[in-house]
Amino acid sequence: METWLALCLATVLLVLAASRLKLFISLFYRRQGEDDRLDIDVYALEKLVHYHLEVPRARLARRGGLPWPEAVVDTPGGQAETRAGKEQRFVRNTWKIFRHHPRHWHYLMKQLRYYTRIYKRLIARILAALACEKLSWRTGFGAGDAALTGMATGLLWTFKTQTYAYMQRRLKSVARPVIRVSPLYTRDGVEIELECIFSITLGNVINAIATTIQHLGRGDDRKWKNTRSKA
Numbered sequence: 001m002e003t004w005l006a007l008c009l010a011t012v013l014l015v016l017a018a019s020r021l022k023l024f025i026s027l028f029y030r031r032q033g034e035d036d037r038l039d040i041d042v043y044a045l046e047k048l049v050h051y052h053l054e055v056p057r058a059r060l061a062r063r064g065g066l067p068w069p070e071a072v073v074d075t076p077g078g079q080a081e082t083r084a085g086k087e088q089r090f091v092r093n094t095w096k097i098f099r100h101h102p103r104h105w106h107y108l109m110k111q112l113r114y115y116t117r118i119y120k121r122l123i124a125r126i127l128a129a130l131a132c133e134k135l136s137w138r139t140g141f142g143a144g145d146a147a148l149t150g151m152a153t154g155l156l157w158t159f160k161t162q163t164y165a166y167m168q169r170r171l172k173s174v175a176r177p178v179i180r181v182s183p184l185y186t187r188d189g190v191e192i193e194l195e196c197i198f199s200i201t202l203g204n205v206i207n208a209i210a211t212t213i214q215h216l217g218r219g220d221d222r223k224w225k226n227t228r229s230k231a
Helices: 002-019 085-100 103-128 146-170 202-218
Strands: 022-032 035-044 049-055 057-063 066-074 080-082 131-142 178-183 189-201
Touching: 002 202, 022 202, 103 146, 103 202, 131 146, 146 178, 189 202
Parallel strands: 131 178
Antiparallel strands: 022 035, 022 189, 035 049, 057 066, 066 080, 131 189
């Protein structure tokens, strides 16, 4: 009896400790010339638990007279390899299915609207518990014309200001950002360097997912109140 009691107590303490565990999500994106780089890191316990993901570069290519996004993967030999054939076949096969069975479109759109609402509510709960620990966003833009470059610089400042205001409204907290927009009068092109570090407790993530699953189980589609989780 005492052994089971100790085991239950240890389990409860372990769950409580895990719920207070803070997760960090680090995003780093850089574009300079034709080179793109996006690194995503998820870690906890001073990086004792660490997961790294490097997203391949993407570019637009013309296939069949239409622009098509292509993922560019660096091979071990140092060459770049593109893989768009599978994606194109998937799109063509999907289009054939719905062209011959138009009723599927109605069912698909109905399901899409429903699960989009569920997804938005899940994201809203997670964002309400998310803290932005670091935000550094530097952009350089040149259009080859001084007037266009100056106009675009102003629009970029407006866009970044609105994005920061949106983050302040939706996130739990946002660190003081480092935002720069530099006009490139001597050349045309776009240079971007974005670094963000977010943090959230594991308990908030579990709470948001559990609430979403509970909502799906009830089949209730009422509007949730956008309250902040305090797990």
